[in-house]
Amino acid sequence: MTTDEISGYLFLEDKNQKGDLAIVFGIRDWRDPLEKAIELYKTKNVNKLLFTGGVNRGSMQHEALNMYEEALRLGIPKIDLLLEDKATNTLENVIFSKKLLEEKIY
Numbered sequence: 001m002t003t004d005e006i007s008g009y010l011f012l013e014d015k016n017q018k019g020d021l022a023i024v025f026g027i028r029d030w031r032d033p034l035e036k037a038i039e040l041y042k043t044k045n046v047n048k049l050l051f052t053g054g055v056n057r058g059s060m061q062h063e064a065l066n067m068y069e070e071a072l073r074l075g076i077p078k079i080d081l082l083l084e085d086k087a088t089n090t091l092e093n094v095i096f097s098k099k100l101l102e103e104k105i106y
Helices: 005-009 031-042 063-073 089-105
Strands: 019-025 045-053 081-084
Touching: 005 089, 019 031, 031 045, 045 063, 045 089, 063 081, 063 089, 081 089
Parallel strands: 019 045, 045 081
Antiparallel strands: none
C-alpha cells in the first residue's frame, strides 16, 4: 500500500458531520492533534474527547496524560474528557479505548 493510498483512507473528505466523541491518539508531538481536537470540541462538532496513549519510549513523556491536562488547562470540562493511559502502540490505543468506552459511556 502506498502513502497516497493510506492518506486517502485516513484523511476522508470533511462533510461537517458532528460526532459524539473524538479519539486523539498519543504521539511524540501531540500539540497539533490536541489543537484540532479542542477546535472540534469548541465548535460543538464533538461532545467529548478521549485521549489515548501511555509513556512514549523515546521522549519518556506521558502523551495522553499531557494532552488531557492541557485540555483541562484550556478550559475543557473534566466531565467531557476521557483518558486511556496504558496503550503502547496503535492497536492497544484502539483496544483499550474501546474497552474504556464500553465501561464509561456505551
